[in-house]
Amino acid sequence: MSDSALLSRATLIIDQVSAEKPADYVLRGVLGADKDLHPSEKRDISRAVFIYYRWLNWLDKSASTQSRVASALDLQRKFDTDPSYFKTETLAARAVPEWVHSEIDLTSDYLRHLQSDSALWIRVQKEFAAALPRSLGNLAPSPSPLVPEARRDTTLRYTGQTDLFKTSEFHQGVFEIQDLASQLVGYAANPKSTETWWDTCAGEGGKTLHLSELMENKGLIWASDRNTGRLATLRKRAGRAQAFNYRAVTWNGGPFLPTKTKFDGILIDAPCSGVGTWQRNPHARWTTTPNDVKELAEIQLQLLNHAAPALKPGGRLVYAVCTLTKSETTKVANAFSAAHPDFIPDPVLGQGPQLHLWPHELNANGMFIAAWKRKA
Known part of the structure; x- marks a missing residue:
């Protein structure tokens, strides 16, 4: 998908979003109904929409929605290249609403994590723990010591690009998508x-x-x-x-x-x-x-x-x-x-x-x- 097409698609979705119709709800409805888009294109559109809201308080409110989406994508590229470019004080002021400051102890690591892409986790049925990494690929166990030792091979992060909901393993109940x-x-x-x-x-x-x-x-x-x-x-x-x-x-x-x-x-x-x-x-x-x-x-x-x-x-x-x-x-x-x-x-x-x-x-x-x- 070209950059202009991506901007156009993301803009059409953002213009439908409201407090009553959240972004994830609109994305499911619009992208789910579009049979012509490739899964990778749907993924790129979803990411662009989420990036827009991630950097919302940095954007020029007087500009068009499409221009703001483009600016948000630029900010994301800068952040991905050098997260330290964005000062903690700026992130605290713009990345979250003001009322959060009294509810959460905001740290630099936490704020920077909010501005990055999220990980995708799956839970594998134990009897398939050995076979799934071979058939699906792109799986890595969590390094967290909180995961019980006996469950390290079933609590996995997926780093590939396949739409997991469409895999035969998912439809056979081999794994669940679970954070x-x-x-x-x-x-x-x-x-x-x-x-x-x-x-x-x-x-x-x-x-x-x-x-x-x-x-x-x-x-x-x-x-x-x-x-x-x-x-x-x-x-x-x-x-x-x-x-x-x-x-x-x-x-x-x-x-x-x-x-x-x-x-x-x-x-x-x-x-x-x-x-x-x-x-x-x-x-x-x-x-x-x-x-x-x-x-x-x-x-x-x-x-x-x-x-x-x-x-x-x-x-x-x-x-x-x-x-x-x-x-x-x-x-x-x-x-x-x-x-x-x-x-x-x-x-x-x-x-x-x-x-x-x-x-x-x-x-x-x-x-x-x-x-x-x-x-x-």
Whole structure:
């Protein structure tokens, strides 16, 4: 695709984006419907759109959209050549909204990571761990010591150019596309094959499927969500992955629980502001508000309070959010601990009971994980 064609395509998409129609939503709709574009062209267009929002505060608002896209691409090339060209103070002022400064301790490494392209991670079914690197290629294990030794060959970064969703291995359930930080939540839960777990906010099932694989398709997982459409997608994904040890139910997060079952473990992967995904989805930097954070923090604490009674004595409660704001992480975890003295903070992945996963340290999304054990 020529530079002019790329600019034109990206401009057409950006002109459709709004707070109600986020960039990733518009990209899926426009590019998904275009059967003439090659996957590499779609990838280039997506990257150009995300680069535009990554460098939005550097652009001349009086210029045309196409000129601003061109300027953003130039800024990205400068950054990729020499990240130090952009001072930390400038990045702090322009790469994120002002309200974030009171919610996150902004460092030079973190800010520069936000302005770079995101990594793509996959989780391989253990029985295919040896064969997939040979058939797919361009795979490398995570260097993070947080990944359990036994899972180093299944937690892999993909560096190739193939559209993974179209590979036969994906359609056969050999692997799932799942960010490293998300996989670490499953490893932090560490469910056993003899246990019963509850994935309270299962969504489309990414973490449910990981729990299932860790449990060797044994035991039982209750997977709940308020959205029946997401649960329908979970069922399709579970069929592809040959995961059968789950039961999908609706739950709106309220005090009336979907079952009287008492669980060995509960995972609350709560809805959040998604600040930890801002490298991958830079448009969200400019649509997320402090009020969103405040409202979500209230929902997160409510979910913890409502789900906690379903945990068995001696059971493990894991709270995870793909955000890094203080309001949604430590403040929520500390408030829950203060209100529930029968829940004892428990180590996460061999670290303390509260773990921040920083994007620049993982080369992945940002995540916060906290864990407790209920007194026996």
